Amino acid sequence: MQQVELFAVAVIFWGGIFTFLAYLLLRMIGIEKQLKIVESQVQGDQ
């Protein structure tokens, strides 16, 4: 039981941190792609 609790806390701690980091990285990639598209559209408009 004690080992299960310790494992659960480790999963919550490191899982929370790495999941958020992965979310940030994926969001960064997505936004950069969209920015490139929008900026090329702006240049096209000009």
Added chain:
Amino acid sequence: MIFLGITAAISLLYVYMTWIFAPPDVVLGENVRIFFQHVAPALVSYGLFGGTLLCGVMYLWKGDLKYDILGAVTIKLGLLFTTITLLSGMIWADAAWGTPWNWDPRETTTLILWVAYACILAYRASVSDREARAQFGSIFGIVAFPMVILSYLSIRIWETLHPIVIEPSGLQMEVEHMMTLLVAMIAVTMIALIMVELSYKVDSANEKLMRIRMERS
């Protein structure tokens, strides 16, 4: 990159000290290992909410949007670390006191703190007027901060099941545990700083994207 490398090294040291170096506690036994993954994120979340307060004041003073973006970032990360604190605390409480939630003053004030900052994020997500979002978001970020102080002091104000570890005379724990907690604090603070920087970059890029789209439409 150097900072990233140092953070990775200290994080590995933190894992080693938490799981191998730190001896079982006389009272808590092996559950003392939860302590290092519970207290460090709690204190770092307090620091992040302190950053929200500072960013709110700076935005209202200077009117620069970068402080507003940074303030929102500190709320998101503060909530992440408070969530880790609450969940790890519930597991610990279940092991130590037999039930995951006791409505203990520290638990209750931390839950209120979480709800308060979650409400600010919800407010920010629901307001489309950029200036109003920044102004009221900053004010709410400042107004919510006393909850952080109340959460920290709750175990001294009311009777509680939470042990008082940090006394004016020093930390009430074994030397090995003190060293592990110190490394835990450094590691989690450095991880939080990396997340703040990355999150700030993401939100700034998103801000730029929204601005371009607004100008085009």
